[in-house]
Amino acid sequence: MINELLLDISSKDDISLVLPLLLSSEELNAINARVLVYKELLLGERSQREIAKIHNISIATITRGSNNLKSMSNIEKELLQTLLIRK
Template identity: 80%
Template sequence: MFKELLLNISGEEDVSLMLPLLLSPEELNAINARTLVYKELLLAEKSQREIARIHNISIATITRGSNNLKAMSDKEKQLLQTLLIRK
């Protein structure tokens, strides 16, 4: 049902309206942090400790993100790279 809902959202404004209805502020913050971690790790320009310090994200969160990336298929990593880095 959630996937169907997301597929029917059209436009940035609708996304901005829907996300706070579906997720708590803590959940939104967690998703934003995970997305930022994925982006930084994919860019591979900073160490995990630098990412933690610069963005005030725990090392544990960054390690979980790194482990998730390692477990992803090449197709999944490529999708994230395309969406987050726009290369």
């Protein structure tokens, strides 16, 4: 059901309107932090401690993100890289 809903959203403005209806502010913050952690880890330019300090994210959150990345398939990692690291 959520997949269909998200596929029907056609603009950034609509996404910005819908997500707060579905998620609490804490959930949105957690998702944003996780996405930021994935991006930083995929870039590989900073240590986990540097990421934590710069973005005020707990080491535990970064470690969970790192462990999730390690368990992903290459296809999943490539998809994240494409979505998060646009050059």
